[in-house]
Amino acid sequence: MDLKLISSNKSFGGYQKVFEHFSPTVQCNMKFGIYLPPAESENEKFPVLFYLSGLTCTEQNVITKSGYQRFAAQYKLIVVCPDTSPRNCNIPNEDEKWNIGSGASMYVNAQQEPWNKHYQMFTYITDELYQLVQNTFPVIQDKISISGHSMGGHGALLCALLCPEKYKSVSLFAPVCSISNSPTLIDGLKTLVGEEKHILQKWDTTFLVKEYDGPEMEILIHVGSDDEYLIKDLLIDDFVEAANKSKDNKIKTTLFLEEGYDHGYYFISTFIGEHFKFHSSKLSV
């Protein structure tokens, strides 16, 4: 496994880096951002927060726009920001639509031709990159949490609900909570996994949360009241209602509806400090 350093910039005493590597899971080169906080000694190790970005984003959006490095340095967290899909795979029309193909992996494992050769993002995030980060960087083993925005919120929920033993805490910005019921997103999901209802539901976090039977999980959610996707595509209330009925109350959600905020990075940067504080408290246990 060779990592190619694309960029390295000092930020808040640590380093914001971008690496590229060939991923056997998705069969193409993938980039990810990683922030390494300032270390007090050569041997110091840190907990890790994964951050999954939204539809159309690359790793660049969150590393340039959220200002998270201030809090990654303060709370001493490594932060990993994967790209949102395979790219340049020579799949016909892969770059044609903003909600199908490049930038729109939906963080699932595709079953449909021709996407299934590359679009195995769920395994890439929860297995390949998860291991790569622990094997390559100064990580405290198993001290790993996950966060995400919009489609990346859906991705973070998928990871946490399907692999709860891998993540200590989950936080979400304006998450897509029931992808199979989103009119904007259902076509992209069907392109990747087919039209069968039980398969669509397998990747729908509101269905998954009803069946959840893992360890206790706390989920922090922020969303803006002026988010243009709030009503039609995020479907957060349905998720929270289902989560609140989870078996043995294993899932606890805390939802903040923030007056006047929209869907973008001005919203995220305003509240990202609270998410880092939340994860830091869970990762320090």
Next chain:
Amino acid sequence: MDLKLISSNKSFGGYQKVFEHFSPTVQCNMKFGIYLPPAESENEKFPVLFYLSGLTCTEQNVITKSGYQRFAAQYKLIVVCPDTSPRNCNIPNEDEKWNIGSGASMYVNAQQEPWNKHYQMFTYITDELYQLVQNTFPVIQDKISISGHSMGGHGALLCALLCPEKYKSVSLFAPVCSISNSPTLIDGLKTLVGEEKHILQKWDTTFLVKEYDGPEMEILIHVGSDDEYLIKDLLIDDFVEAANKSKDNKIKTTLFLEEGYDHGYYFISTFIGEHFKFHSSKLSV
């Protein structure tokens, strides 16, 4: 004077807005970003910080990448972020080179054809936009400071040295300090103002600081030790040396050379809080 609202996003309790207007000074439409901090009453007024961006930037770079809104909200400052030049003026080759034309006004008033019709950025910043902001937004009259990055640092220094009565304080990130001695920038400057040495020096802040005879002025400067432009194009040491010999010690500089930081927004975002604290202390006097 009509202002067209291009965007408005809630951020840290206030609003990051972008406006467009026709500027009689530069004879084209100009955009600027403005952050309005959260107000406690309808009549509350605020001091203003202008921030001038570097070569090739638009108003978008600083409003999306610096994270300044956190501090503008905390210190209750309006922040105005102009574009870096006139655009779409139908000047031949105006978009051909990154260091001549669009994005490269050098913040001077051009004298050379065909640029002189539009490239009057010094007057635009110090007069037209300065008045527009005071007449349009909830500004405490005359409580105005200025900051800038790289070429915008040069611009901020020009504004402060030539119009010292208009700005309460000056802060600079990796500023260009002697534009007529920068091999990267001299061609662009000559394109705008001609080749005569005394005119080139008129827009060179290291020459201007030697002649400065205005009110006392404190200048805060941060620059990274790994800044790729540090040695050849910024020429900060020459400026500081000249400033330290200023008449009656009217100019005081505080320069921080920050180990390992480069020229970009990861550097700026790390230190922008200190600049807002500096300006806030000067504007509250």
